[in-house]
Amino acid sequence: MRDIAIIGGGLVGLCAGLVLQHPGRRVSIVEAGNLEQSRSDGLNARSIALSASSVQIFRALGIWAKIETQAAPIRHIHVSSRGRWGVTRLQAEDYQLDALGYVIESHVLGQCLLDAVDGSDNIKLEQNAGFESITQDAAVTISYRKNKRKQKLQARLALIADGANSTARTALGIGHQSFEYGQAVVISNVEVSQPKVDTAYERFTPQGPLAMLPLGGKRYACVWTLAPEQAGTACAQDDAEFSAALQACFGFRLGLIERVGKRFSIPIQRTRADALHCGRCLLIGNAANALHPVAGQSFNLSLRDIACLHELLCEHDLGDFDDELSQVAQDYEMLRAEEQRRVIGYGDGLVTLFSNELPLFDHLRAAGLSLLDLVPALKTQAAFAGMGMTFGGNRLLRGHL
Ligand SMILES: Cc1cc2nc3c(=O)[nH]c(=O)nc-3n(C[C@H](O)[C@H](O)[C@H](O)COP(=O)(O)OP(=O)(O)OC[C@H]3O[C@@H](n4cnc5c(N)ncnc54)[C@H](O)[C@@H]3O)c2cc1C
Incomplete structure (x- = not known):
């Protein structure tokens, strides 16, 4: 029997494996x-x-040095509203x-995550393995199909990380609420003549x-939110x-958009x-919360969920794990609820304030951005929310596993 089974090996599932193996x-x-x-x-890649x-x-986790060589830093953020005078800058x-x-x-x-998973003796990654069903009593039993053969996996704890349309979440009988923003996002990489x-x-x-x-x-990743029909036009x-x-x-x-x-x-x-959570199963990543990409928060939030879960699991000896599992699950849900609500509210607030054509919102938009630039404490709060630095005390954030 494994200690932890993770359904879904997307970015969040892989990160969960790398953290929780410790x-x-x-x-x-x-x-x-x-x-x-x-x-x-190159120009066709998606970014985060x-x-x-x-x-x-x-x-x-000891993998930042490798990731950093392939990542571009953001040292300045320039926020503006089209046709309005408000501008704010974060440095x-x-x-x-x-x-x-x-x-x-x-x-x-x-x-980078896959390489780290491959290098770990503790993690077994099954690819081309589609989840089929889940049962739980003294352990979680997961059935999946690989190369047309049905296989089973038993674990003490299961993490559901199979994305926003999670079939494992449905199999557990956990419902979900979806909210349509009436918008679509168009993603494209571009090259500009005057990169900053x-x-x-x-x-x-x-x-x-x-x-x-x-x-x-010269490369920039463009993430452009539009009405669905405009997005269709842009893609055509x-x-x-x-x-x-x-x-x-x-x-x-940024000068001219050249390519x-x-x-x-x-x-x-x-x-x-x-x-x-449901019994021995906990939801993470998009299976738990898939947010509007405007604030670039879903993945970052999920990593903090994993950090919290790691903290809770470390507080419990593996020997006592079964007895204390329900407490871990309840604590996880309770501890993460507040930040999840706040991040969702932050993203929704941005979308409402900045995607509304009513004249009153025009003034609020401009005033909001100028105010943000003039009042350091407000700006700091916005910056720290964006950076996800609003929860102290977590051992992973202090650099420990
Ligand atoms: C346009 C856009 C821009 C974004 N930008 C940012 C950003 O800048 N910063 C940020 O933090 N977040 C951003 N996000 C959000 C981020 O991409 C997601 O939060 C993150 O990728 C979710 O990862 P996940 O592993 O939870 O889900 P997914 O990426 O959906 O992965 C789920 C995995 O589960 C697997 N799976 C599905 N069904 C099964 C099954 N039945 N059996 C086994 N496996 C299964 C899938 O193959 C997949 O590999 C953005 C999202 C979008 C759409």
Whole structure:
């Protein structure tokens, strides 16, 4: 029997395995896909912004040095509202930090995690293994299908990390609430003529926010929130038409948009599970909370969920694990509820304030950004929320496993 089984080997499932294998736990990850194949490069890659809290967790795992060489730092963030006078700037040096966060191509981060998992004797990763059913009594039994053969896995604790449309969550009878924002996000990497070193841009427009995240050199990752029909149009446009539309919306702060990569459109919805645990099973990642990408928070939040779970498991001797498991599960749900609610509220607040065409919101937007720039305490709060530095005391954030 394994100590921990993880259903889903996405970024969150792999991170959970790497963290929770300590100290000496035997972990199995069951992943439906073939992780080695899910890669793309250069202008067509998708990216993720890592907060300072995530960087600290990777440092504790001993994998940050490798990730850092392939990530682009964000040392300045420029936030503006299209056609309005409010602007706010966040600078890493104001918070005595080397960087406010980092941007990395998702497949590069995935490969770093995969390499670390491969290098661990404690973690067994089953790929092309689709979850089928789950039962629990004195242990959790997970059935999955690999190469057309049905297989079983037993563990003391199971983590459900199979994404926003989690079938394992459904199999456990845990419901979820979905909220449609009536928006879609268009993702594309671009090259610009005048890149600004280590600077990310968040620009709020009546249609929704537009983020330009530095990938190093001339490359930026564009994450553009639009109405679904506009997103469809953007994806159907040829490169020149899309460049022109993006340029008109973003302006010339980075000079000319010289090249654009393939466009992807993803409908935006927020999904939140009705509960984070059921018996020996705990929900993490998008299976627990899939948020609007405007604030770049879902993955970072999930890492902090994992850090919290690690802390709780470390407080309990493995020998006593079974007796105390229900307490661990309840504590996990209780301890994470507040930050999860806050991060969801922060993302929703940004979307409402900055994606609304009513005139009153125009004034609030401008006033909000100017106020943020003028009142250091407010700005600090926003910066720290974005960096995920709002929970102290966690051993992973202090650099320990
Ligand atoms: C446009 C966009 C930009 C984003 N930017 C950021 C950002 O900057 N910062 C940030 O923190 N977050 C960001 N996010 C969110 C982030 O990408 C997600 O939070 C994160 O990838 C979720 O990972 P996950 O492992 O929970 O889920 P998933 O990535 O969905 O992985 C689930 C895994 O489970 C596997 N699986 C599914 N079903 C089964 C099954 N039946 N059996 C076995 N395995 C199964 C899948 O193959 C997959 O590998 C962004 C999201 C979007 C859409």
